[in-house]
Amino acid sequence: MIKSLRGRLFIGLTAIILVTGAIGGTFAYNWAFGEAIEMQDSVLIQLASLAQGHGFSGGQPLHGVEEDTEVWLIESGKAPQGAADDRELFTLRDGLQVATWKSQPVRVLLRTRSDGSRFAVAQPTAVRDETARDVAFRTLLPIAVLIPCLMVVTALVIAHSLRPMVRLAGDLDARRADDMTPLPLEGTPSEMHPFIVSINGLLARMHLLIDQQRRFVADAAHELRTPITALSLQAENLDSVALPETARERVVALKQGMTRTKHLVEQLLALARHEGIASSPAGMPLASLDGVAREVVAGLLPVSLDHGIDLGFALVEPVTVRGEPVMLAAIIRNLLDNALRFTPPGGTIDVGICRENNAAILQVEDTGPGIALADMDQVFEPFFRSSPPEGEGTGLGLSIVKRIVDSLGGGIALENVASAGRSGLRVTIRLPVAEAAAERPE
Ligand SMILES: Nc1ncnc2c1ncn2[C@@H]1O[C@H](COP(=O)(O)OP(=O)(O)OP(=O)(O)O)[C@@H](O)[C@H]1O
Numbered sequence: 499m500i501k502s503l504r505g506r507l508f509i510g511l512t513a514i515i516l517v518t519g520a521i522g523g524t525f526a527y528n529w530a531f532g533e534a535i536e537m538q539d540s541v542l543i544q545l546a547s548l549a550q551g552h553g554f555s556g557g558q559p560l561h562g563v564e565e566d567t568e569v570w571l572i573e574s575g576k577a578p579q580g581a582a583d584d585r586e587l588f589t590l591r592d593g594l595q596v597a598t599w600k601s602q603p604v605r606v607l608l609r610t611r612s613d614g615s616r617f618a619v620a621q622p623t624a625v626r627d628e629t630a631r632d633v634a635f636r637t638l639l640p641i642a643v644l645i646p647c648l649m650v651v652t653a654l655v656i657a658h659s660l661r662p663m664v665r666l667a668g669d670l671d672a673r674r675a676d677d678m679t680p681l682p683l684e685g686t687p688s689e690m691h692p693f694i695v696s697i698n699g700l701l702a703r704m705h706l707l708i709d710q711q712r713r714f715v716a717d718a719a720h721e722l723r724t725p726i727t728a729l730s731l732q733a734e735n736l737d738s739v740a741l742p743e744t745a746r747e748r749v750v751a752l753k754q755g756m757t758r759t760k761h762l763v764e765q766l767l768a769l770a771r772h773e774g775i776a777s778s779p780a781g782m783p784l785a786s787l788d789g790v791a792r793e794v795v796a797g798l799l800p801v802s803l804d805h806g807i808d809l810g811f812a813l814v815e816p817v818t819v820r821g822e823p824v825m826l827a828a829i830i831r832n833l834l835d836n837a838l839r840f841t842p843p844g845g846t847i848d849v850g851i852c853r854e855n856n857a858a859i860l861q862v863e864d865t866g867p868g869i870a871l872a873d874m875d876q877v878f879e880p881f882f883r884s885s886p887p888e889g890e891g892t893g894l895g896l897s898i899v900k901r902i903v904d905s906l907g908g909g910i911a912l913e914n915v916a917s918a919g920r921s922g923l924r925v926t927i928r929l930p931v932a933e934a935a936a937e938r939p940e
């Protein structure tokens with residue numbers, strides 16, 4: 499069973515062409531064959547009419563009117579050789595008939611002249627049939643040439659007719675997973691409209707569903723934030739209470755747990771917030787990427803000092819992009835948070851910001867272990883942490899970064915850098931540069 503519509507159409511139409519060709523060819527062949535035989539009969543009749551007036555004095559059959567047509571004129575009683583054959587032939591009555599002469603089947607026309615002499619015009623049926631077949635075959639030639647031409651034209655017409663469908667599939671394939679804009683009806687054949695309308699309906703329902711889910715996560719995370727903050731405060735308050743040593747240890751564990759939970763809720767909220775952002779960054783405000791980066795780095799310097807890590811800028815160029823400053827800050831904070839977590843003490847973290855043609859480049863390079871190649875594809879999945887999980891991450895950071903970068907119309911690339919005696923991860927983010935440099939915010 500052929501699955502493709504194109505294959506089915508082609509095979510169906512080709513079968514019709516072949517069957518029609520075969521039927522037409524058979525009819526044409528048989529008709530031309532019959533016509534050729536009749537033509538040859540009429541040649542025999544014409545020759546007989548010519549011979550009617552003139553007796554043939556030669557005592558043997560006259561060979562060929564034309565070499566390859568092999569027509570014989572036989573006068574009764576004038577053949578010294580083969581007389582038996584001739585005698586037998588002249589036992590037949592006048593007229594056109596099939597007979598055996600010289601032990602071969604012949605088409606023969608016998609006539610009697612007014613003086614009573616008889617003659618015959620004969621032609622071997624094998625020769626006649628061969629000539630007729632030859633003529634008949636020639637009528638098949640145009641059909642034989644036409645069939646492959648028709649097959650090529652059919653294939654072209656099918657390919658052309660199915661092109662809108664192939665284009666539609668290509669459009670759908672090339673879409674981002676979260677792009678729910680309806681498919682256009684213009685430029686598509688009307689037969690496809692119900693199909694496109696159904697897909698658009700499905701896209702709208704999916705959009706609604708995803709939106710509901712995103713709002714649910716955002717609401718749940720938001721609702722959790724207040725009680726968790728309250729609980730953290732309560733845990734902090736325990737510090738000022740005189741507690742036995744064992745209880746104090748438990749309070750430390752409790753506070754760590756609270757911090758982790760708070761981080762999880764914050765990350766969930768960030769993920770839900772950035773998920774539903776319109777994919778066009780055109781309507782967003784202008785923001786200074788280098789300015790935001792400076793602020794975030796400054797905020798994290800105490801942490802890097804604690805860890806004994808050298809955090810700083812390798813290169814900073816002023817670059818303006820379109821995006822909310824909180825979004826840019828979330829990108830940089832998450833990348834630096836990872837770098838700080840995975841870089842061992844004594845390591846370095848370099849932040850670079852520059853402009854390359856129309857792209858703003860943000861690069862964060864650390865001297866940690868890097869990411870195993872097998873995990874590279876999955877690190878952007880929510881909740882993915884490479885195994886064995888190190889540190890206290892939730893596995894949401896890079897998904898948040900990816901979503902923000904996507905919504906700003908940019909791209910993200912991760913690569914492990916390995917040079918003599920050093921490893922590390924280099925994250926490169928490209929964002930479109932906001933053209934209006936004059937509008938650069940202060
Ligand atoms: N700079 C890095 N060096 C080595 N591994 C990294 C680095 N950044 C990320 N990873 C790996 O990718 C995984 C996913 O990172 P991601 O930021 O998404 O989550 P997380 O850091 O575990 O959690 P969160 O960011 O929410 O605190 C991490 O668990 C870690 O295994």
Ligand SMILES: [Mg+2]
Pocket residue numbers: 832835836891894895896
């Ligand atoms: Mg992280």
